[in-house]
Amino acid sequence: MSTQPDLNLDYLANLARLALTDAEKAEFAQQLGDILHYVEKLKQVDVSGVEPMAHASPVFNVWQPDVVAPGLPVEAALRNAPARREDMIVVPKVVE
Amino acid sequence: MNYEAVIGLEVHVQLKTASKMFTRVAAGYGQPENTLTDPVVLALPGALPVLNKEALDKIITAGLILDCAIAPVCKWDRKNYFYPDSPKNYQISQYDQPICVGGTVEIELPGPSRNVMGEHKKIPLTRIHLEEDVGKLNHGASDSLVDYNRAGTPLMEIVSEPAMHSADEAFAFLTALRTAMVQGGISDCDMEKGQLRCDANISIRPVGETKLGVKVELKNLNSISFVRDGIAHEIRRQVAVLGSGGTIVQETRDYDGQTGASQSLRSKEMAHDYRYFPDPDLMPVKVDEAWLAVIRPTLPERMFDRQRRYLEQFQLPYTLTSVLVPSLALGAFFEEAAKLSGKPQAAANWITNDLQRELAAAGVELAASKVRPAHIAGLVKLVESGVISSNIAKEVFVAMFATGEQADAIVERKGLKQSTDTGELEKWVTDAIAADPKAAAGFKGGNEKALNAIKGAVMKASKGKANPQLVDQIARKLLA
Numbered sequence: 309m310s311t312q313p314d315l316n317l318d319y320l321a322n323l324a325r326l327a328l329t330d331a332e333k334a335e336f337a338q339q340l341g342d343i344l345h346y347v348e349k350l351k352q353v354d355v356s357g358v359e360p361m362a363h364a365s366p367v368f369n370v371w372q373p374d375v376v377a378p379g380l381p382v383e384a385a386l387r388n389a390p391a392r393r394e395d396m397i398v399v400p401k402v403v404e
Numbered sequence: 405m406n407y408e409a410v411i412g413l414e415v416h417v418q419l420k421t422a423s424k425m426f427t428r429v430a431a432g433y434g435q436p437e438n439t440l441t442d443p444v445v446l447a448l449p450g451a452l453p454v455l456n457k458e459a460l461d462k463i464i465t466a467g468l469i470l471d472c473a474i475a476p477v478c479k480w481d482r483k484n485y486f487y488p489d490s491p492k493n494y495q496i497s498q499y500d501q502p503i504c505v506g507g508t509v510e511i512e513l514p515g516p517s518r519n520v521m522g523e524h525k526k527i528p529l530t531r532i533h534l535e536e537d538v539g540k541l542n543h544g545a546s547d548s549l550v551d552y553n554r555a556g557t558p559l560m561e562i563v564s565e566p567a568m569h570s571a572d573e574a575f576a577f578l579t580a581l582r583t584a585m586v587q588g589g590i591s592d593c594d595m596e597k598g599q600l601r602c603d604a605n606i607s608i609r610p611v612g613e614t615k616l617g618v619k620v621e622l623k624n625l626n627s628i629s630f631v632r633d634g635i636a637h638e639i640r641r642q643v644a645v646l647g648s649g650g651t652i653v654q655e656t657r658d659y660d661g662q663t664g665a666s667q668s669l670r671s672k673e674m675a676h677d678y679r680y681f682p683d684p685d686l687m688p689v690k691v692d693e694a695w696l697a698v699i700r701p702t703l704p705e706r707m708f709d710r711q712r713r714y715l716e717q718f719q720l721p722y723t724l725t726s727v728l729v730p731s732l733a734l735g736a737f738f739e740e741a742a743k744l745s746g747k748p749q750a751a752a753n754w755i756t757n758d759l760q761r762e763l764a765a766a767g768v769e770l771a772a773s774k775v776r777p778a779h780i781a782g783l784v785k786l787v788e789s790g791v792i793s794s795n796i797a798k799e800v801f802v803a804m805f806a807t808g809e810q811a812d813a814i815v816e817r818k819g820l821k822q823s824t825d826t827g828e829l830e831k832w833v834t835d836a837i838a839a840d841p842k843a844a845a846g847f848k849g850g851n852e853k854a855l856n857a858i859k860g861a862v863m864k865a866s867k868g869k870a871n872p873q874l875v876d877q878i879a880r881k882l883l884a
Contacts, residue, residue: 362682374458379429396549
């Protein structure tokens, strides 16, 4: 399947803060291209007369009252952190 | 060349809810790091967000206070970006269908002096939408530490039209907006706790030009005064750049309130591409008339509406109203005292001067004050009916404030009733004349002011209890 012309992998990788090798770029270009190709196919469906919608099912106002439920203990919250210090997750310094 | 500044503000306000926007773990400030998280906050696989009903009620309240149109249907979108303050790599927000549309904030600009009302304006709003706050990054020398306690806190973004033209207008806008949010019970708006945050978009253009100039976004304005100072500084900077033949570049600048200087953070080339799309996890919200009808009766009277009412209904001087109206509690206290005493102006004087002074000196909140509206009313009545002089009343007030005893009980116990016993008054006046023959002679010789010395001596001898009008009459009679 061919890569779509509007797929800019370097731009996407930059937005996702990913440094990709050429091999990875080729692999992801193929995968993302397949997805875009599928979307192109979906675009062929005749949707004239269908209102644009965010969801297919007409369900609204799904909510809960503002009542506090228990959260995670800090130990559990940080279990997946690659590095931690002072009960916080250590990340590379990126100042915006 | 003369330039006109054009300013638009983006204000983020945290909603005062018990739990977070899309999950029920507690929201809060100042808790130990990463103790306010759950699978939704941390974006663990399989976790699903569920709306907080109270947050919706609060933003609708805000919208109604600010005269926004409440959208019959609004939806939720993902704002995609990769930064460690968001564990999901997106922030749930509202993109093209915000819940509140339009609206205005009424502002008052500084008057010619403190006791004269300034010009009022209505600053138009573009929109208000609801989103979630992000985590907090603590930047160290070589790495950053992430605390997700703040992540997911309900956050309202209020966007004004580019309709302000001076730092004073922006300051007045934020002051009025904060008051509205606090009085509506929507947020405590404590800027030190990040509950209210403001970014400003500023451009300048030659006076008469209708096209907008290149805008600069000013970030990290963490107090209302810094907002004013930062905007004033940025306007001066832009005028200087254009004046020296330079051009303004679209960029984000950081203003440091401590040093009063700003520096560039990023330019337009680095602008984000958030690739918004509807959040598939969250169903849209429909707001019908029945829902609005529940909220409308809970809306507080708007500050400037209340001020106009105090000016008209109670005939209060402007200065007193401007002390009373910024606080709902103080306003309610005054109205109760005005009703009980039947003398709004006298009650307002006691509350804005003596009560405020004593509360400040004692470091006591109004809610904890032992002086209640009935105390003020009791004191006002004693003065109005001539039972005590206004000087004695000051003393009675201090005693009431300390003990919570009613004014009449204090007057009774301390024997502070104004003396109208002419026999007693005549003796005090006679003594005063004898003690100060020079003043007596002076008055007799036509010096009206000399009588004050006699009257002062009587007030002193009577410890303020002598009725001043009667003392005046008796002294004139005895010196005739």
